[in-house]
Amino acid sequence: MVLVAILLTWIVLGAAFYWLSSAREVITGLSATQVPNLAQTTRLSAKTADLAMLSNRILSDNAEASEALETMLKASVAELGEFVSEGFDSAITRQDAEALQHQLALVIRSVDQVEQLDMRLLEMIDQLRWLNADVQDETAAVMADFAFNIEVLTRQMIDETRPEIRRDMASTLAEELRLQTTFSNIGNDTATATTLAIQISNSQSIAQLQQFENLVADALARVNASIEELPAKAEYLFLRQASETLARMTTHPSGVVQDRKSWHEARKNLGTQIETVLTLLTRMQGQLLTQAEAQRTEILSISDGFSRSAAVTMRLLLGMTILAATGGLAILFSYIRPSIIRPMESLTSAMRQIAEGGRPKLDGLPVRNDEIAQLASAVTAFKNSVIERDQAIRDLRQTQNELVQVGKMAALGNLSAGIGHELNQPLGAIRHRLRLLQTASAKGDSGRQTMQIGKIDDLVTRMERIISHLRKFARRSEYLREAVPLVRTLQSAQELLHAQIADHQITVVIDPELEDAVVVGDAILIEQVLVNLLSNSCDAIAATEMAGTITIRKEQGKKGMLAFSVVDTGIGLGDLAPERAFDPFVTTKDPGRGLGLGLSISFNIITGMNGTLSLGARADVGTRATLTLPHEGAMHET
Known part of the structure; x- marks a missing residue:
């Protein structure tokens, strides 16, 4: 029955593959010939429109950002050149394609020439601005000297009484005024020539350029005439050289005027070349459109035949599929359902019950030697292994709790000397207060008796608080989930280590x-971790034989977590890698000072409370232990 179902399926699949192979041949023919030719027309039309738009924007009289537009034009021309170099079908001749590529190369060359002329004009304008600034500084300084001399001569003429000396002073004063006016004219005409040169570099037509050229020539003539009036002195040499440089950079063949004329000529050539490219593209587009129309007719004919063939094939495949489905359903209900599906449902239900902690019974399965029987045996073995695993997890959790309790006792053992010191102090004070009480009693001084009794009561209360704290610290914990004020827990751990x-x-x-930080976890276990970390920091600082500092600071934590670090100024980790410090029995302390279990136990405690504990050396000295725990808001959200 299974073989019959497979045979029917393969017959349907064979017919489908045969029809798909025929359809693929038709579609491949369309995609390999007709579609690319149609795409050529569309691509060429789009590129022609882009090139025409960019050309009009560049060649317009008010083109904005011409440098950017020319860059875009160059990119468009390059893309069009790649398109042409890919080759065409018979609709376009190779001669037309090569002519278009040659014309595109000329367009790119003209664009580069325009860009080079723009850069040269910008450089020359910058040089002209600096030259004008130097001339203005020079003339301003000289005019200031003349103004001072004129003011001095004017005062002297007012005070002078002799006519012949006054006439000499008047002649000198007139000469100073003439030279001052000359230098003023030089500065003004130089600024005018520079401004006109800048206008020339931005001129948008030949007529406008010629108008500015005449004005520049007049300004240069006035500058030269003013310089000729100056005395032949060495201090005026710079102005003469500046006049020659100004003329060379403006009206000479290598100046701004000639470069701008070349720019206009290059732009004119660029426009002519682009018009030629557009003419060639229009002709190619017409040829492609003619071919595309013929191809469209052919595609429509192929599509009609393909549609008729597809309709017949689909009806045939539908009938064969119904026949195969009927046979498959018969096999499903008569053999597969009772022999395979129902036993698999029983096994699946048993697996689900095992996953939920139940102990299902695998009864009612068919007894036979096949894959179902093997799977039933595997499920039974899995159930037994889950039972054994649960027992192992309970034993492991009990061992972990015992190890945490051992860690507490080890911490109390390490702190025993300090705790004894904390208890011996109030005991000694009580003994002293009892003697004072006896003395006051002998003297009949009731006031002192009352005072001493109160002091003794305070000391007893202090000892009770210490012992109560130790009892609470030594109590077993079951990983409670409660709100724990962090600072209060830090202070409790600090009290245990007070003597150290x-x-x-x-x-x-x-x-x-x-x-105000509040974390979520077990207060006793958190205090145990803090005692361990503070104790390690105290030992590290003690090893330096110097006073030190332990800083508990807040860090940047993830959402829902509170992060803080215990940072000390101790001897640090030395050559020990931070990640190895959490391994059991790994320690940097001297033999007899520790077993190397404290950090390992602390790491497991913090991990059990959904937190993290990491260790790292500081950049300068000491060690940094960073803890993250869920904060109180995370408990409310949960």
Whole structure:
């Protein structure tokens, strides 16, 4: 029955493949011949329109951003050249294509020539501006000297009484006034010539250029006439050289006027060449349109035949598909459903129950030696392995809790000397207060007796608080999920290490931004981690034999997480890699000072509370331990 279903399916597929192969040949023929030829016409029309639009914008009298437009024109010409170099069918002759490529090369050459002339004009205008600035500075300085001399001579003439001396002074004063006027004319005419040269560099027509050229020539003639009136002195040599340079950069054959004329001529040639390109493109487009019309008629004929053939084939395939589907349904309901589907549903249900923690019974399956029986055996084995895995996880969790408790006891053992010191101090004070109480009692001083009893009560309360804190710290924890004020937990851990911190002159600084921080986790376990990290920092600072600082600062954390670091100024990690510090029994302390389990236990505790713990060396000195824990807002969202 299965073979019959397969045979029917292959018959349908064979007929479908045969029809698809015929359709592919038709479509391949269309895509390989007719469609590319039609696409040629469309591409050529689009490129012709782009080239014509850019050409009109460039050649217009008020073209804006001509440099950018010329760059766009060059790109369009290059694309059109690539299109032409790809070759054409018989509709366009190779001679027309080569003529178009030659004309496109001329267009690009003309565009480059215009760009070069624009750059040269810009450079010369900059030089003219600097030359004008130098001339203005020179004439301004000389005119200031003349003004000073005129003012001095005028005052002297007012005070002089002798007629012959006054006549000499008047003659000198007239000469000074004449020279001052001459220098003023030189400065004004130089500025005028420079301004006209700038206008020439931006002229949009030959007539406008010639008008500005005549005005520049007049300004240069006035500058030269004014310079001829100057005395032959060395200090006026710069002005004579500036006049020659100004003439060379404006009216001479290598000046702005001639370059702008060349620019207009190049633009004219560019327009002529573009018109030639557009004429060639129009002729090619007409040839392609003629060919496209013939191809369109052929495509319509092929499409009609393909449609009729497809309709017949689709009806045949539909009948064969219905026949194959009927046979397949018969096989499905008579054999596959009772023999395969129902046993697979039972096995799937059993797998789902195993995944949800249930213990299903695999009864009612057919007894036979096939793949279903093997799968049933595998599901049974999987159920047994899941039971064993759950028991192993419970044992592992119990071992982890025991290891955390061992870590607490180890931390209390390391802190025993400091804790004993914390208890011995109030005990000694109580003994002293009892003696004072006896003395006050002997003297009958009730006021002192009351005072000493109050002091003793305070000391007893302090000892009770220390012992209560130790009991709470030593209590087993089950990874509770509660809101824990971070600063209060830090202060509790700091109290346990009070003696160690005081003995080594360590300063603990808590970031004010952590004042109101509340994290989510188990308060006892978080305190255990903080005690371990602060204790490691104290040992690292003690190894330096100098006073140090432990800073608890807030860091930038991810959304929903609070990050903070414990940073110390101790001896650091040395050659130990930060990631290796979390391995069990790895430590940088001297033998007998630690087992190397503290950081490993702390890492597992923080990971169990959905947080992270990382370690790194500081850039200068010491170590930085960074913790991230869910903050109170994340608990509310959950």
